[in-house]
Structure formats: structure tokens, C-alpha cells
Amino acid sequence: MKTLVAKVRNLNLFHPGETVVVAVSGGADSVALLDIMSRLECGLHLVVAHLNHCLRGTESDADEAFVASLADNYHLPFVSQSCNVAGLARQERLSLEDAARRARYAFLEQTAAKYGAASIALAHHQDDQAETVLIRLLRGSGGAGLSAMAGAAGEKLKRPLLQVSRMELEQYLKQRGLTFRTDSTNADTAILRNSIRHELIPFLRRYNPRVSERLAATAEILAGDEELLDGLTQASYHRLAASEDGEVRFQLEPLLKEPRALRLRLYRSALVELRGDLMRIGLAHLEAIDRLASSPRPNAEAKLPGSCRVWRCYDSLFFGHATAQPSLPWELVVSGEGRYPLPGGGVLLVERMTRPQSLDTGSRWSAFLSPEAVPFPWLLRGFRPGDRFTPLGMSGAQKVKDAFINEKVPPELRRRIPLLLSEGEIAWVPGVRLGERARVTSCIDAVLRVEILEITP
Known part of the structure; x- marks a missing residue:
């Protein structure tokens, strides 16, 4: 023929x-x-x-x-x-x-x-x-x-x-x-x-x-429509999504202004970028992601087929790969000045130096401590439910969990932040605030400078 x-x-x-x-x-x-x-x-x-x-x-x-x-x-x-x-x-x-x-x-x-x-x-x-x-x-x-x-x-x-x-x-x-x-x-x-x-x-x-x-x-006919819609979706995806270190992030405020149908397509695009396909991903999963995005809860997550998870952290929605979290508690003794690798990733630096004119380090991940108020040995450990400390400038104790929430520290990061204890009391919560007991007074000539490296997500 x-x-x-x-x-x-x-x-x-x-x-x-x-x-x-x-x-x-x-x-x-x-x-x-x-x-x-x-x-x-x-x-x-x-x-x-x-x-x-x-x-x-x-x-x-x-x-x-x-x-x-x-x-x-x-x-x-x-x-x-x-x-x-x-x-x-x-x-x-x-x-x-x-x-x-x-x-x-x-x-x-x-x-x-x-x-x-x-x-x-x-x-x-x-x-x-x-x-x-x-x-x-x-x-x-x-x-x-x-x-x-x-x-x-x-x-x-x-x-x-x-x-x-x-x-x-x-x-x-x-x-x-x-x-x-x-x-x-x-x-x-x-x-x-x-x-x-x-x-x-x-x-x-x-x-x-x-x-x-x-x-x-x-x-x-539908294929032609999909070609048009896919072009619109990709344009929105490039405008609204940011990809870095194996994660895709959306800012929630502009995302939620988009029509629901476009949001579902954006979620599909994020999952394809992470997984390479949409095997076993159905409408129910996309709707669960959308409920997460519009939830009044500032922090929540959903697990998806294919070892993927989606989580909301305050004003952002993240797509990433599911990773196993350490299940065992950890502790690290700091005996003095030096460099200390942390079990959850990152490094603690401790050095003694002359008291500077300004005690503002310019970073939440470094601080000046009083050697007399927080004597060695120190104990570094992970956060535990019920932990309390007295933030610098305050007279009453506060739950560390509440401090995390007030500073909008992501839940997955909270598990990695090492708390610094001296004589059994929390003296510093890195990324959040110095404790009152570690205050450097005007009569002190030397200080201990502490810094956490490579702990931020």
C-alpha cells in the first residue's frame, strides 16, 4: 500500500x-x-x-x-x-x-x-x-x-x-x-x-x-493543550521555584496566589526534578501537598512514594529526598580550646582571646563567652524535650523549643544544633541566643570565642 x-x-x-x-x-x-x-x-x-x-x-x-x-x-x-x-x-x-x-x-x-x-x-x-x-x-x-x-x-x-x-x-x-x-x-x-x-x-x-x-x-487535542499548559507551568516554575543542594523551595506567599490547577502542576514539576518521573504519584498526593502549603501550621511534612518528602517551614515549602535522622542521642566533651567535629555535621571552634571592644560577632553562629562564668569542661549535646535556659538579658528561664519557634528555626535544623552546657546548665544555643550565665562583663580582660561552622542548611 x-x-x-x-x-x-x-x-x-x-x-x-x-x-x-x-x-x-x-x-x-x-x-x-x-x-x-x-x-x-x-x-x-x-x-x-x-x-x-x-x-x-x-x-x-x-x-x-x-x-x-x-x-x-x-x-x-x-x-x-x-x-x-x-x-x-x-x-x-x-x-x-x-x-x-x-x-x-x-x-x-x-x-x-x-x-x-x-x-x-x-x-x-x-x-x-x-x-x-x-x-x-x-x-x-x-x-x-x-x-x-x-x-x-x-x-x-x-x-x-x-x-x-x-x-x-x-x-x-x-x-x-x-x-x-x-x-x-x-x-x-x-x-x-x-x-x-x-x-x-x-x-x-x-x-x-x-x-x-x-x-x-x-x-x-489534549496533547496540544498540554504543550501549551506545560510551557506556562515551566515559566511559572522558573519564576517561583529555587533549586539548591538536591532540594526545591517555593516561597509560600507568591505560590498560594497562583490558581490551584497551576499549583498542582508546579508540584509535579518539582517532583519530576527530584525523582525523574511521577511513578506512583497520584492526585491524592498532590492535594496533600497543597493542603500542607495552605495549612495554618508553620511546620509540617508529608512523605511521598519514591523516598521523597515535602515539608513546610514557616514561609517556605520544600521538596527533597527522605533522609534517615539519627535515632541515638549524642554527647561531646569539650575540654578546652581547639577544633571539635560535631556528630551531626559541622565543626565547633573554641579560642581564647583579648576582650574586643564590641561583643557583637555579626553572626548567630558565633559568640563571646566569659571563661569564669562557663568553666571547662563543656558538654555539647543535641536538643532534648524539656530543655530550658535563661536567654541573655532575661531573668526567667525559657523553653529551648519556644526559642527555636520564636527564631523560626526549621525543625530539621533543630535536631542538628548542638547545645553548649557548662556545669550542667545551657550556656549557649547556637543560631538562637547566648545564655545569661555566659555573659561577658566589663571587668573581664579575656574571652572565649566560640563558632559553629557548616551547620546551616
């Missing part, structure tokens, strides 16, 4: 003379794709790639042998690889379909890299697109999911048959006299995609005989 070959050629998905990896399973769709690609008459260098999923024993091996023979008939390079997809699914806790998809795309990318291919051609067609739309609709999806598959995805993936129906491909195979393999599992309606293909779509054709075409057209 010259018209079908011309239809694919007119898509202009491939550049003359480029190397293209063609994914061939041996089924009808991929056999038709390979034949069409071989007849495009634009000097393409084709490589036939086949992944043996090892799911059907000798049947899978026969598929591989068939594709090898097919490649030989076309005088094309053939690359194959075997993968224990069932084992991968168990290991990664994925469905067989998801595990097979991951293995397949990884293999195709490796093959493309090996041959220097600019494109990978996949045999998805119009009916596959319609099935994908229905699957995502049934599972619950927004516009991005219902856009389904793109004709050109990323830099390499190309789907030349996305506007071609299964019926057109069957007619093409018949007219060309091409044989193909039939996967016996395609008839198993316990698999969702097969059930949609053999039961749901035939039922829907009673209402619209062209339902597959209409669903595919809807996906194409």
Missing part, C-alpha cells in the same frame, strides 16, 4: 540517512512497521532490535528466532537481549506490563547508543492509543495522562503508526504477503489492556463505530 508508506513518510519524523533502531517483537504491528520503514526511500540505516521477555518459554524463543530471520531477509543488523521480566517485576514490585516496558525501553536506548542511532521507531498505532486513553481514564488521570502517547517523545522515541488503525495495518500485511507471530497472551482478558481491546472497545463501537479514531483524536 503506497498510500500507507507515503502517509508515514509525510510525517517527516526521520532525517534522510539517519540510523534508526526499529523495535520488532514479531507481532503484526512491528512487522508492518519494519516493512514500511524499509520502503520510505530516504536512505535510512535500520537496526532491528528484539527483547526476549522470557515469559512464554519456547514461544518467546521462537519469536526471537523469527525476528532474527526477518532481519536477515531485509539484510539488516539484528540485536537481541533476554530479560527475566517476571523476576524484575518481583524485585521492583511492578506489574508485568510495567516491568516489561522498563526493560524494553532500557534495551532500546542501549542499542541506540551502541549504533549511534538518532531515533527509535515503535509500532504503537491508533488503536493502541485509544486503549491507552481508556486505561488511564479508568485508573484516573488528568490531561497529561489522557494525552497518552506522542508521535515524537523526547529526542529519540518515534511512533510513525500512531495515525494508522489496526485494520489498515492488517490490510497492509495481507497485500504485502507478510507473516508474523501471534502472542498467545494477547487473548487473556484478565490483562486490563486485553480486556479493553476485546470487550470494552467492541461494546463502545455500538455507540460510535469510530470510537478508537475519536479517542485517538481526543488524545491529540
Whole structure:
């Protein structure tokens, strides 16, 4: 069918003379794709790639042998690889379909890299697109999911048959006299995609005989809308999000001024930046993040699939990777002047010096202490519930927790701040305030200068 070959050629998905990896399973769709690609008459260098999923024993091996023979008939390079997809699914806790998809795309990318291919051609067609739309609709999806598959995805993936129906491909195979393999599992309606293909779509054709075409057209329209919305989202993301040290941060005031729909898209963008994908992230997770952002609580967090967490700290919303917090209490004895590495990260510096004219160090992480009022040895330890101290200039004791809150110290930082104790009393809370008992009086000639390095987030 010259018209079908011309239809694919007119898509202009491939550049003359480029190397293209063609994914061939041996089924009808991929056999038709390979034949069409071989007849495009634009000097393409084709490589036939086949992944043996090892799911059907000798049947899978026969598929591989068939594709090898097919490649030989076309005088094309053939690359194959075997993968224990069932084992991968168990290991990664994925469905067989998801595990097979991951293995397949990884293999195709490796093959493309090996041959220097600019494109990978996949045999998805119009009916596959319609099935994908229905699957995502049934599972619950927004516009991005219902856009389904793109004709050109990323830099390499190309789907030349996305506007071609299964019926057109069957007619093409018949007219060309091409044989193909039939996967016996395609008839198993316990698999969702097969059930949609053999039961749901035939039922829907009673209402619209062209339902597959209409669903595919809807996906194409939504894809155009998504392209526009994605551009708007990325512009807002660059304006509102700041990325540093493996974290993404939003200032809450401007974030909450944006429409809810845009905020949810911004959360998706932040998660993609951290994780690389949105696997197992659903609407419920995005709504939980939005509730966190608008909560009256100044500090709270939510854990997400994929070892990610989102936390609110006063006027900011953070996205980052979940990290294990030290569970054991720690203590460090400071016997005198010197440099002391801290268990939670950072360094304490202690030095004796002549009393300066000004006792203002210019930093919350350094202070001048009276050697007589806070004699060695000191004890450094982490914060404990119930800790109290008397801040400089005050006469009454205050909870350290309240001081943290007043100074808006992030909860994750509170766990890392070492409290300095002398004779059993807290003399300094770094990052917050010096204690009254460590006050340097006018009659003191020498002071102890203490500084915490590399403790701020």
C-alpha cells in the first residue's frame, strides 16, 4: 500500500540517512512497521532490535528466532537481549506490563547508543492509543495522562503508526504477503489492556463505530493543550521555584496566589526534578501537598512514594529526598580550646582571646563567652524535650523549643544544633541566643570565642 508508506513518510519524523533502531517483537504491528520503514526511500540505516521477555518459554524463543530471520531477509543488523521480566517485576514490585516496558525501553536506548542511532521507531498505532486513553481514564488521570502517547517523545522515541488503525495495518500485511507471530497472551482478558481491546472497545463501537479514531483524536487535542499548559507551568516554575543542594523551595506567599490547577502542576514539576518521573504519584498526593502549603501550621511534612518528602517551614515549602535522622542521642566533651567535629555535621571552634571592644560577632553562629562564668569542661549535646535556659538579658528561664519557634528555626535544623552546657546548665544555643550565665562583663580582660561552622542548611 503506497498510500500507507507515503502517509508515514509525510510525517517527516526521520532525517534522510539517519540510523534508526526499529523495535520488532514479531507481532503484526512491528512487522508492518519494519516493512514500511524499509520502503520510505530516504536512505535510512535500520537496526532491528528484539527483547526476549522470557515469559512464554519456547514461544518467546521462537519469536526471537523469527525476528532474527526477518532481519536477515531485509539484510539488516539484528540485536537481541533476554530479560527475566517476571523476576524484575518481583524485585521492583511492578506489574508485568510495567516491568516489561522498563526493560524494553532500557534495551532500546542501549542499542541506540551502541549504533549511534538518532531515533527509535515503535509500532504503537491508533488503536493502541485509544486503549491507552481508556486505561488511564479508568485508573484516573488528568490531561497529561489522557494525552497518552506522542508521535515524537523526547529526542529519540518515534511512533510513525500512531495515525494508522489496526485494520489498515492488517490490510497492509495481507497485500504485502507478510507473516508474523501471534502472542498467545494477547487473548487473556484478565490483562486490563486485553480486556479493553476485546470487550470494552467492541461494546463502545455500538455507540460510535469510530470510537478508537475519536479517542485517538481526543488524545491529540489534549496533547496540544498540554504543550501549551506545560510551557506556562515551566515559566511559572522558573519564576517561583529555587533549586539548591538536591532540594526545591517555593516561597509560600507568591505560590498560594497562583490558581490551584497551576499549583498542582508546579508540584509535579518539582517532583519530576527530584525523582525523574511521577511513578506512583497520584492526585491524592498532590492535594496533600497543597493542603500542607495552605495549612495554618508553620511546620509540617508529608512523605511521598519514591523516598521523597515535602515539608513546610514557616514561609517556605520544600521538596527533597527522605533522609534517615539519627535515632541515638549524642554527647561531646569539650575540654578546652581547639577544633571539635560535631556528630551531626559541622565543626565547633573554641579560642581564647583579648576582650574586643564590641561583643557583637555579626553572626548567630558565633559568640563571646566569659571563661569564669562557663568553666571547662563543656558538654555539647543535641536538643532534648524539656530543655530550658535563661536567654541573655532575661531573668526567667525559657523553653529551648519556644526559642527555636520564636527564631523560626526549621525543625530539621533543630535536631542538628548542638547545645553548649557548662556545669550542667545551657550556656549557649547556637543560631538562637547566648545564655545569661555566659555573659561577658566589663571587668573581664579575656574571652572565649566560640563558632559553629557548616551547620546551616
